[in-house]
Amino acid sequence: MSKRILIAEDDTAIARLIAMNLKAAGMEPVVFPDGEAAAQSLPADHRYDLALLDIMMPKKDGFALFQDIKPYGIPVIFLTAKDDLDSKITGLQDGAEDYIVKPFEMLELLVRMEKVMSRTAKPADTLNVCGLTVRLDEHRVLRGDIEIPLKPMEFELLVTLAKHKNTAISREDLLAMVWGVNYLGETRTVDVHIGQLRKKLGLQKQIVTVPKIGYRLEENL
Numbered sequence: 001m002s003k004r005i006l007i008a009e010d011d012t013a014i015a016r017l018i019a020m021n022l023k024a025a026g027m028e029p030v031v032f033p034d035g036e037a038a039a040q041s042l043p044a045d046h047r048y049d050l051a052l053l054d055i056m057m058p059k060k061d062g063f064a065l066f067q068d069i070k071p072y073g074i075p076v077i078f079l080t081a082k083d084d085l086d087s088k089i090t091g092l093q094d095g096a097e098d099y100i101v102k103p104f105e106m107l108e109l110l111v112r113m114e115k116v117m118s119r120t121a122k123p124a125d126t127l128n129v130c131g132l133t134v135r136l137d138e139h140r141v142l143r144g145d146i147e148i149p150l151k152p153m154e155f156e157l158l159v160t161l162a163k164h165k166n167t168a169i170s171r172e173d174l175l176a177m178v179w180g181v182n183y184l185g186e187t188r189t190v191d192v193h194i195g196q197l198r199k200k201l202g203l204q205k206q207i208v209t210v211p212k213i214g215y216r217l218e219e220n221l
Contacts, residue, residue: 003027003117006051008038008065010058021106035060039068046072050117055080066094075120077112129162130206130219148200153178157193161217170214
């Protein structure tokens with residue numbers, strides 16, 4: 001999935017140049033002409049991997065916009081012609097990830113963006129495996145638009161298999177990873193839950209029994 005970047009910049013030429021280069025780099029830029037427009041859009045759409053904020057903007061400057069962005073956990077790089085030390089300190093102390101002064105080389109911006117996104121990347125909240133969408137934060141499993149109800153331990157077992165797909169995992173390891181290292185039950189517990197997963201999800205062929213070891217979730221072999 002391409003990285004989605006919020007750009008708040010009142011200089012049209014600069015905004016277009018940044019957007020063009022981000023698109024060429026495989027990213028999805030979303031441009032706003034001022035801080036107020038960007039702020040008003042956030043409640044309805046805040047799925048961004050990074051925000052590039054000009055400091056000197058009409059209606060709402062970059063520092064003020066940053067306060068609106070903070071609750072959504074979007075990392076920020078400030079873009080500005082202001083190269084004074086006070087502005088840099090203000091932005092970084094407030095929680096910005098980086099600060100780059102105009103004019104800048106586009107390659108430098110891209111490199112800094114990649115470093116910030118690599119440093120602040122959040123764990124994926126969705127797994128896609130064997131035609132299923134597993135929504136980790138919601139504890140839901142869907143095939144297309146149809147939800148498949150799973151019990152809590154069935155869900156955790158599926159997630160564990162999905163995160164280690166195409167890898168054989170022993171029953172003992174599955175017990176420790178799903179039920180916890182202090183669980184005193186028998187490995188038969190794993191077999192029962194595997195049977196339920198196969199039946200509920202229609203994964204009889206994909207959840208493979210590995211003789212004398214355990215199980216493996218196969219995909220794209």
